Amino acid sequence: MTGTNPQTARSGRGRVLTVAKIARLAGVSAPTVSRVINGQTGVALETRRRVEAILREHGYRRPGGSTSVAIVELVFHALESLWALEIIRGVERVAREHDLAVVLTEMQGRLTPGRAWTEQVLTRRPTGVIAVFSELTVAQQSQLATRSIPLVVLDPTGEPLHQTPSVGATNWNGGLAATRHLLDLGHRRIAMLGGPPEWPCCRARLDGYRAAMDAAGVPVDPDLVRISTLYVEGGLADGRELLALPDPPTAIFTANDLQALGVYEAARLAGVGIPDELSVVGFDDLSFTRWSGPPMTTIRQPLEQMGATATRMIIDLAAGQSLDQHRVELATELVVRESTAPPSRG
Amino acid sequence: MTGTNPQTARSGRGRVLTVAKIARLAGVSAPTVSRVINGQTGVALETRRRVEAILREHGYRRPGGSTSVAIVELVFHALESLWALEIIRGVERVAREHDLAVVLTEMQGRLTPGRAWTEQVLTRRPTGVIAVFSELTVAQQSQLATRSIPLVVLDPTGEPLHQTPSVGATNWNGGLAATRHLLDLGHRRIAMLGGPPEWPCCRARLDGYRAAMDAAGVPVDPDLVRISTLYVEGGLADGRELLALPDPPTAIFTANDLQALGVYEAARLAGVGIPDELSVVGFDDLSFTRWSGPPMTTIRQPLEQMGATATRMIIDLAAGQSLDQHRVELATELVVRESTAPPSRG
DNA sequence: CTGAAAGCGCTTACAG
DNA sequence: CTGAAAGCGCTTACAG
Missing domain, CATH: 1.10.260.40 (lambda repressor-like DNA-binding domains)
Incomplete structure (x- = not known):
């Protein structure tokens, strides 16, 4: 017996x-x-x-x-743009290959999940948790750790946590490549529309911009560096102000594609032609950029692969394997389309 | 004790x-x-x-x-556009309110889930299943029924199934409203770019177009009615052919917003101005339409609410309640922006 | 093929 | 705050 x-x-x-x-x-x-x-x-x-x-x-x-029910939890701060959908696809693909069910939660814009979420997750006892653009409290992290539920963060919003495995893109390189592209075209008055710099991914893009400007010996005009929200509305509002300056920029690099779309609209309203009078570079390469008028030059972020990578990390951790590296950054890539051209003046 | x-x-x-x-x-x-x-x-x-x-x-x-793991299964044929994301948000919102976990599966474009999916779902014993733009086999349906797992289909692709509860939008009304808007502006050569007519939602939009034309006494030119794919590429290819006709249309109504974006690109390539030389009406009202150049006139489909409604139906059915109606159609709405104007000629 | 008996793993009042 | 005791639910050899 x-x-x-x-x-x-x-x-x-x-x-x-x-x-x-x-x-x-x-x-x-x-x-x-x-x-x-x-x-x-x-x-x-x-x-x-x-x-x-x-x-x-x-x-x-x-x-x-x-x-019997092998689950991977996928938590988003918000389900708002194709950015989220690409990540979901990557997670779902790898999860499906490993017979894992993907449980999706949205936090309605909050960056830390609430108590209700924690309780439910602990009840569901998932194989692992992937938190996208968010932050778990120390208590939440230790609750997961106690039950040996691995956690991977995608685009962490908090202090770079060295203990928590995370996945991101080479944001600094991306910012550098975007700015260098504009510099190579001959631009000097290049504006940067950044996202909240307390988020590491936004900060890195901004720093990449600064690094490229410094390397080219072009001083950064503080008036041309603005912190905005990561939405179309932010790009529209700040884009309008930039274009209304006495000495407006000839190019704008934005922290994401939605902002760039807002800049498009600001330019349209101001009667400024893209790329003839203004060059624009976005960040993410969401599918609509290929079809925007004009097709957008942008920095491609491999979102689907980032989701897939995070899921593989969860699977490895759950199997008791140690990770090759706790912080994985996938390569960004400059995609040149039709929203950038040499400056017409200056 | x-x-x-x-x-x-x-x-x-x-x-x-x-x-x-x-x-x-x-x-x-x-x-x-x-x-x-x-x-x-x-x-x-x-x-x-x-x-x-x-x-x-x-x-x-x-x-x-x-x-303890109360699950609602959400199956998509594909996770490709904001269309899917809006539905996910609606499902997730109502599910969260009822402490249900949303398990998301993508079928990589297939319209019927495979055997592996069925097995996993039966293992997970969900509270219910929501199938989006897809069809379950009779065997799959009966396997769910045997275990009293309710099924709701969102935008069914198969024969309108009277037994299976389903959610959709008033597609026929939408097609009628879009076409009437163009007729009211004075257009007569109005093209329709439809989706595959074997899908009821696409067929209904096409029929709405025909009904509006008939009611206005405007004969439909067969050359101006084309069946295309529901993607940007489809709208681009068929849009180019329409604009290349000896007597091109002055307005195009498309079966979804992605097609309309393709038509935008076709017009741009042909040097045809929107809305001065060509009016375009889309369908869905995905968020990018507000920011496309020019902002798109389209038929709004309440996708978030459709997802929410499907989830409520699942919850009611799982609680043993009977539904008020087995087929729910939520209202579509014409959203007039800047891609439509009176025709310049004809 | 079937069930009475044994026993494992877990949790819960209860005593200290 | 902690553990010995009781007991539940499930499964497994074993007997018939």
Whole structure:
């Protein structure tokens, strides 16, 4: 009577992990371990810490749990543009190849998921969590860690977290390439429409712009560097102000394609022709850029592959493998279309 | 010592379902039920049948398993445009309000999910399934029905199925409104760029166009009605051919916004100005239409609400309620922007 | 093919 | 805060 219950938690090697064994390892009783696993109160902080460490170390999982329903959680701050859809596609593709179900959540613009989300995720016991353009609280991170649910962040918004594995694009290189392209065309009054610089991806694009300008020996006019929102409206508003300057820019590099579309509209309203009187470079290469009037020069971000990469990292981590690198940056690429040309004046 | 194990399977009402109870109901012992549940051999066919019937009837679920994970399955033929994203948002919003997890699957362009999908869905035992722009086989439908998993189709592609609840928009009205708008502006040579007419939503838009033309007493020139693909490339190719006709149209109504974007590009390449020389009306009102050059007149389809409605139908059906109506069509609306104007000639 | 008995893993009052 | 004891749900040899 071996009593091997198929619902029983197993570690990677097939060694059966039970609450009793964890208890023995931690030097406590089974009920105490049970309480820790279920997040109940009435356990001394010190004891809880010790038990959690052992749980994590041995990769304990509840019996049954995710055995039949293997899930990867995908959390977005917002589902607003094709940017999100490309990432979803990449995640879904790799997940499907590994028989993982993708559970999608939107946080309605907030950058940190709420308590309700955390509770539900802990109930669902996913194989892993991918957080896009967001940040988990330290408490949320440790709750996942306790249950050995790996977390990967795509385009992290917080302080570059060295512990949390993350995926992004070579944003700095992208900013550099976009600006150098404009410089090579002969532009000198090049404006940068940035996103909120507290977000590393936006900051890196801005820094790439500055680096290219410095390298070319072109001083950056502070009036031409503006922080805007990452939406069409932001590009429209700030684009109008830039074009209304006494000495307006001959080129504008924006932090994303939506902003660039806003600049298009600002130029249209101001009667400024693209690319004859104004060059515009976007960032992302969302599909509509190919069909905008005129087709947009932009920095391609491999969003689908970023989603796919994040998912593969989750799968590797869940299998107990260590990652080659905790921070993966996929290459950006300059895509030259018809919104950039040599300056007509200056 | 109630021994209420959180891993215990529960029916909807909270009544605890155990192997022992199923055994009592089936008039067999618990080990026999256990063997049936785990698909082991050594159970008489007759007994197995009886036990399976009881299990299904009472909705027995393995402990732990998917019990606590309430899921709604969302299947797309493809995740390609903002069209999909809007629907996802609507589904996700209502699902979140009801503590349901949204599991997203893409079928890479196929209109019927494969065997692997079916197996996984049956394993996940979702609260319901929403199929977008697709069709389930009769076998798949009955597999869901057997497990009382409700199915709702959004924009069905097959024969209008009277048994399967579905959600759509008032496509015929939309086609009528778009065409009437162009007629009211004075256009007579109005082209229609349709999608594949075997898809009811496309067929209805085309029929709405014809109805408006007939009502206005304007004969439809067969050369001006073309069936195209629902992508930018389709609108570009067919738009170019329309504009190359000896007697080209003064207005084009397209089956969706992507096609209309293709027509924009065709006009740009042909040096035809919008709206001065050509009026264009799209369909969907995806967000980029507001920012296309010029901003697009289009028929708004409430995609977010369609997703939300489908999800509410699933929730009602899963709760055992009957639906008010099995086919819901949400209203479309003409949004007039700057791509339409009176014809310059004719 | 079937069930009574044994036993495993987990959790829950309860005592200290 | 902690653990010994009780007990639930499930499964597995074993007997018939």
